[in-house]
Amino acid sequence: MKISVQSTRNNVIVCQIDVVSEMLFDVDFQVDLATDAGQQSFHIRQKGWDISWLPKGSYSLIINLSESDIEATNYRVRVVAMDNANGKPRVLSDCVDSIVVSNPRKVLSPDIYWDLQAQDFDINELSWKKGYSDWFYLHFDHAARVIKELMFNNSDKLKGKILDVGCGDGVTDLGLFLRMQPELLVGIDPFKGFEGIEAACQANHIPEHLVKHENLRFTADSGNEIPFDDDSFDVVLSWGSLEHIAGGYDKALAEITRVLKKDGILFAHPGLFYGEVGNHLREFFDDPFIHLKIPEEELKQRLMTAKPNYMERLGKTYPPEDYWRWYKELNPITVDSMERELRALGYEPWRVALRSSNVVEYTSELQKYSMNDLAVAEMYGTFILKSK
Template identity: 50%
Template sequence: MSEAGLIASAEGFGVVALEVTAPAVFDVDAHLRITRPDGSIEDRHLGAAGIDPAWLPRGRFRLEAPTDPAWPTGTRLDVIASTGGPDGRRHAEPVTFEVDAPAEHASSWRLGSYSGTVPIEQLSWSQGMSNWFYRHFDHAARVVMDLMFAGHPKLQGDVLDVGCGDGITDLGIALRRQPKRFVAVDPFKGYERLPAICEDHHLPPELVRQSRIEFRSDDGNDLQLDDDSFDVVLSWGSLEHIAGGYAQTLAEIKRVLRPGGLFFAHPGLFYGSAGNHLGEFFDDPWIHLKLDRDELQRRVLAGTPRYMDRAGEKSPPEQYWQWYTELNPIKLPDFEQELRGMGFEPWRFALRTDPVVEYTPELQQHDMVTLGIAELYGVFRLVA
């Protein structure tokens, strides 16, 4: 899907019209190759201007390449627009210009929309990390694909997500990597809202169908799936929410994962700065370790959540409190040893730590590593 659907043509000197004929194209990029008459070559990249088009929907877009009065007559300019492909290769659309007179002034990259196409500034990626849809559909998907799996071909095989929630991150992965099979399970069926969420953010809802993700309401403790049937299992922010513990879910993940398969886990770490999942009520990340349970409950139930990072649901404080009481108090060393004991070995991991943790008397009982590690992103290989 990502290897086609983009046509580039000259619209004027240094201006390229990009026509997206597919419902969307992904990981769009461009660079300008400057070849001067003396044979010297220089490259300028779109990303250097802070423009990162994670995707473009169907329509027509205007890409303006940089200009420079220092370029002499006869300089050749190759503007090369490209989109990402499922195997990591890129589909390129080059357009060539020749400088026949020095430019009047220097300019930088610009990307805009023609009339009748969604304005660039309304696309979630143009708003960056301040936009929750971008954080899930683009940023989180890229963390999995590029940072943690480093383009590993297993992501194009049989993939399972346990605890997919609204399915936005899965959609971002599936459309870019086009796996052979993608099953996403969550008993709460948040994925039923996915077409509407896409439409709200100008991503064609038809892409949910074209992604071929099989959404199911299986419980992680009882996956209705065959043994040894997946190359990759994903779990982003789900293990900490399994009421009563996640041991059975890990056993199910091991059962359905093929030997040599890869398991990506991003569990919430209860003692880290994002671990209590009450950030919509409190500014203090460790408030749950400082107040007794009754006082914490009183403040949550009397509070009003500042809805952040949500896919449209507006849950009452009582629901937040239930979620908090169900959290599994995961610590990184314990989690690693649990996985090693089951026959998994670390394959690739990344940690996010907090720059400063201020020890108050209530926190003295907790060690520095436990409090300082905010997040784990880990890929584990099943060896036994």
């Protein structure tokens, strides 16, 4: 990245930012003002910005002092750009210049922030500006960061060989691959959702050739028959896939254990059948526990006649018949059952996070279910394979 102060007129600092790399991740800018005499200094913060990534291109960093309450005098301005490369913060570039502030007011602390604009496109089109309502953001940004930072603590294991079992559209794998640059990342899924990943990249200002890297591969294979030798991978990922393996996931777990090296790490984020998102029908029903309250035939009938509020899924929608088939294939996973099964296979928990519901209204239909099973909405866990 290159930074230069382009203009310091009319109490506005405009910096030219040139991203020369294909992509930068977790970008931040630190702007400091100090008087020539060193009597006052101010750190100008970002406001509401979480720059998950920036593509190659030119940008303008704008600091408007017109509405600030800082003393009118000469200031030295320093701008420092930082990012996070492979889990390690680094300084990309910095520059120093001067500005004369003509505000007549003299108050000790300013309330000013920097802003960032792209010169070649609308920066609001980037996934991290759209936030949690955007499917691409949920996977490329949120899910990839959860794996990398929360569950793996930026472990060097993510620099080795990674297998994602049930990779879906592959967007999470792409986000993780570009951030960590592992030796190999393979995503497998028999439903081939990853075939649309190049179009998704194009729609989100990511150069398509980045998904064609020789160390990032997608294949239409099943978790029940993983086409790799024993002890092939340092890491195996399963984000929302174990619950979808029709007929049970025992064979898939055995296959995962076979291809994972001893002391390798398994990341599992299984759908919990009894939790508030466990039925995977929230686009059709407001009640998260409806599948536990009414007979199955009634549930099917109501599903087929409901008016769904579809989530945005990279432009794809599916008919109620597909949702019913997926529902019928769900494995009734709980936190307790998952822990028992993984320990029996030789795994030990390393980092685990549980998200619980705020309140579970225990109607008469729910009395037979465990409080833990209903209240725990999501489980994220990394498990070290200690014995094989």
